[in-house]
Amino acid sequence: MNLFLGSILFLTATLPFSKEVYSQSQQRPNIIHILADDVAFDDLSCFGSKDINTPNLDSLAGQGVKFTSFYAPHGTCTPSRAALLTGRYAPRINDGKGLFVLFPHSKEGLEDEKEVTITELLKEQGYITGLYGKWHLGHLPQYLPCVHGFDEFLGIPYPNDHGPERIGNTGFRSNGISDPKIPLIQQAQVIKRCNNNDLAELPALFTREACKFMYRAVQDNKPFYLQYANIETHTPWFVPKGFEGVSKAGAYGDAVEYLDRSVGIIMNALKRLKIEDNTIIVFSSDNGPLIHKDEELENCYGRFGATDPDREHVLREGKYQERYDGGIRVSCIMKWPGVIPEGIECDEIVGAFDLFTTFANIAGADIPTDRIIDGKNILPLMKGEDGAVSPHKAIYGFKAKGGLMSVRYKNWKLVLPGKHWTGTFERAQLYDLTQDIGEKNNVAEKHSKVVKEILKMAEEAEKAVEENKSIE
Known part of the structure; x- marks a missing residue:
């Protein structure tokens, strides 16, 4: 079935919630990681934003813990996501070769024979795993999510601004040759080549399909790991028709508020499936925000690629660098009813690669001993235990390749x-x-x-x- 064309119905029409589903009982918790793209530390209202409203994320924070010294592994997407999935500092990836930002013409990717991902560990413990949204760890078949432990994938293999309208001004593209239209991939098959109107509708598709994935997992009576990796907060800031112009922070603010709406839909689906109490939800961003004007982006996408350099942030600088906190210190929220106390805050230093080890420990998986794993178990911090401190002496801001x-x-x-x-x-x-x-x-x-x-x-x-x- 063509999911892009077949998922235009509202969520309430596409999820056949049944009494049999409600009776599900699981020992291992479900895990949802909402991985935001290029969202600033203070662009959620619960982290101090004055011009972007995020009521659903605020509610999530009120029901769990806010980490205020949470560090992404890198200031750009590819190395940060690789480190997150493998629990390792970015320069260790692929036997020490590292990975920098990947483009449509890139031949590299996360190498399965050299890395072990959290999804592979969870699958060994009986989890069903799914990714909806952006991948960005290699677009060739040997690098796609289903090679790395994801049972299901529906998304785009690289950012939504790597399309044919950008033909080489950045210096990263191949001699001015136009890139192809953004592919929408299901498992390993391209099911559509997307124009800008298509890209604007993808966030709604990914939300619906993520909810349907959760339903299927519950129906099969299996725990699940879901990575919901949104695309709309990465340039161009396209959102579905009818959701533009709602924010005081322009097109970018609209995108963050639409992401918040998607979070609300996912949280509501958990309630309807009666699995909210047995589900861990983590929200974080892969790196900090775009803060400098980019003439090429603005020429290509108009207001959907126009950064406001006068918009203030509490942290210095933004994405593309690991020196100042604006590139790597991001907001993080975690909720786990009955385990994480409500409305607490933790300022201990932790890193996104800690999720690898923490999720593995929670699921009962063995941590690999044949490689260096930098991530540590932060469950005591999540639970707000008395005397719990960071398991790290320090967090290091490495470049992607050393x-x-x-x-x-x-x-x-x-x-x-x-x-x-x-x-x-x-x-x-x-x-x-x-x-x-x-x-x-x-x-x-x-x-x-x-x-x-x-x-x-x-x-x-x-x-x-x-x-x-x-x-x-």
């Missing part, structure tokens, strides 16, 4: 010397994030001993990754 950009250690953030788009830094910068969350006041000269201590940690961490050893 090289360290920053270190988060306790309340300190060290920005390492080197080239940045705002200039070249000759000396390390130090920020006290408890006093200066926006990293505006460099206190390196006042705290030279702290700088020296963290520089030593940075040197040891870089060496550990280069030598394929654990970071102490």
Whole structure:
């Protein structure tokens, strides 16, 4: 069946909820990871947004825990998502080769023979696994989700702005040759080539099909892992007709508010399926937001690709970099009724790759011992246990293929010397994030001993990754 054409009915018409479904009883919890694309730390109203309303995510936060020092593994999509699925820092991926942002002409991808994903571990424990939305870890058949432990996939293999309208100004495309239309893929088959009008309708399709996936899992009486990887908050900020112009933050704000609406639909489906109490929901973003104007995007997509550089954020800078927190520190919400207390907040430093180890432990899966896994079990933090602290001494901001950009250690953030788009830094910068969350006041000269201590940690961490050893 062509899902793109066959899923135009409302959710209430497509989910045949039955009494038999309601009687389901599971021991292992279902897991839903809502992986937002390019959403800023403070672009949810529960994280301080004044111009974007996110009532469903606010409700989710009120029923669970907000992590306020949660770090994405990288400042761009591909390496961040690879690290998330494998529990490893980005430079370790593919036997230390790493992965940078992939494009339609890219020949690389996440290599199955070299990596173990959380979905593969969960499948061994009887989970049904599904991904709806964006993949971005390789578009060739040998790299698609179903090779990496996903039973079901419906989505696009790379971002929605990698279409034929962008023909080479970024320097990443192949000699000015136009890219093909964005493919909509089911399992490993292209079922449609999407124009911009099609892309605007995909978010609704992905939400409906994600809910139907949950229904099928419940009907089969099996626990499930669902990654709902939205696309609308990545440029171009297209949303279905009738949902434009609702936000005070322009097209981007409309996209975030539409994502919030989708979260509400998924949460409502859980209630109707009577599995809300046995389901873990995690919301996070793959990296920070687009904050600088991009002439090519604006020329291609008009207001749907026009960034407002005057729109303020609490964190410094945005995506495409791992030095300042705006690129890698993201909002994170977790809910698990009866396990995670309601309305709590955790400021301990954690990383998105911790989800790999935490989900595996919850499901009863063995953590691989034949490779370095950087992710740690953060369940004690999720549960708000007395005395629970971060399992990490520090979180490191690595580049995709090696090289360290920053270190988060306790309340300190060290920005390492080197080239940045705002200039070249000759000396390390130090920020006290408890006093200066926006990293505006460099206190390196006042705290030279702290700088020296963290520089030593940075040197040891870089060496550990280069030598394929654990970071102490």
